[in-house]
Amino acid sequence: MIQIDKSGIDEIYTMTDAIMSVRKALVMHEKGETQIPVRTSLDIASKQGTCLFMPGMIESMNLIGVKIVSVYPGNAKKGLENVPSEMILLDGETGYVKTIINGTRLTEIRTGAVSAIASDIICPANVKKAAMIGTGGQAPSQIEGLLTVRNIDTVNIAARSHEKTIAFANEMNRRFGKRFGTEFIACKTVEEAVEEADIVTTATTSKTPVINRGMLKDNVHINAVGSFRRDMQEIHEDIIGDASFILVDNLQGVLKEAGDLLIPMEKGIIEKKDFSSELGSFVSGKKKYISRGGVTVFETVGFGALDLVVANDILNKFESKI
């Protein structure tokens, strides 16, 4: 059995690879060729934790697997990840378990890629200023994804702890500054970070909105990555209410999990028909995006088909190198 850890992924698999993989997965989803059963969740009361088992299949691509995601809020205190994860891939030809791939990195990369694909479809070619709210595990891949599809001059960063924001901006400057010709600036407030931004990415686990319409430019695109439960809301409903276009990665998933859209729906601000477009329809060419300006929102909760295709492409690259 092949094991590929975080550094193993980073050595062989680039954001450009991930964008290609995720585009394939979105098209398979659009064609109805993915089979993603309801995930199983086990609550570990004594740890206030949850273990999620997320099986999935794309039979026409011979892909079968299960992602295991544990949410253990107490891990950070032990110097461990709060959300450790592994992706198990089976051999579709034989049913044998063939690979175990670090699911944390896989999820970060595929989420960065899916936002990049949405930004590439929605944002004008000449956007220059971005803002990143949140400096957690998802943030670097969100930034790398965006910089892969657009020439961004500055990325303003804001998060709850300014100290962490400074450290994160420094790290991003080291990792991506020269490579993409981009400057990363630690801002003291979210307002300061987003006020001139053409693109704002939110990757927090906030239950109360971190941005509202008044903070933003007239024309702005938002990638909302953080909200993955009904009670989570990163984006104020006045943004959702004002949006000229709302795009989602997976309609079924968003309707189950994305507080960003479910809360305004409950309040009667939007209806389901206001966000009936899935990213896959645009990637496949079935739909074409025509900009109406104003504020646009991409809401992503992720889904198993992305994990399957990305994991398999990582494995293929791994096998071609040995």
Add this chain to the structure above:
Amino acid sequence: MIQIDKSGIDEIYTMTDAIMSVRKALVMHEKGETQIPVRTSLDIASKQGTCLFMPGMIESMNLIGVKIVSVYPGNAKKGLENVPSEMILLDGETGYVKTIINGTRLTEIRTGAVSAIASDIICPANVKKAAMIGTGGQAPSQIEGLLTVRNIDTVNIAARSHEKTIAFANEMNRRFGKRFGTEFIACKTVEEAVEEADIVTTATTSKTPVINRGMLKDNVHINAVGSFRRDMQEIHEDIIGDASFILVDNLQGVLKEAGDLLIPMEKGIIEKKDFSSELGSFVSGKKKYISRGGVTVFETVGFGALDLVVANDILNKFESKI
């Protein structure tokens, strides 16, 4: 992450170990401390295959895991196992995936152990003659389990192919003949194999009964291991109808999956109350078995708690050796 394959298990973990592990698991199940959600199944139409994802948890023992079982009938032609399996164990303290253990061997051993525990409770101490119907993957562990709890002089073996039966009897003589002082005899027919047997184990995947009451002695115990679907039946309903005692490993599981009991139930031969005893009640000491002679049946379909405890005990032994 630790990987333990078949030979890794065989090097460190004995049938006696498995009997201890399974007893613990049965008691935890009896106490209601196991949490085993409904398994997820994915049908792979093009391969006439199925992949099963079976998560489970025993929180009080800090055990969380998922067993992946693939049923791929075409594998044998490729020289592969028809039912490959892996057991993934998480660290209950942190949610990290920590071990991947060969699920095929694990299942064989724990099923052998569970039958051994049932035989030990039900069978008189002085039984001497056993019969084994079926020579597949489960058979060696069934035999080893039984020989671990009873001094058996002869094990008669029968299966569809007499050639395979001879080869299997030879293999069993090599592996267990001297160790247990037991002789293994390849019989040409099931009738011949079972007619003098005190204990009969059936481990086939038959849809039609392989034994009926007329073939058997007045006093005989049967371990029925093979039937794991509603349409599978190894034991004729005249045995079930005549049984003085029917014991099961897991009531809920048997009521969902064991054709051996479900078919006679549908025919009105028995009712649910006729097999309301779970093995765990006897292992925990809550109930005591008092023999009424005649024919007794133990029906097992297996369940996640057994896998969890056995996997964890294998891991513990593995870690204590390195």
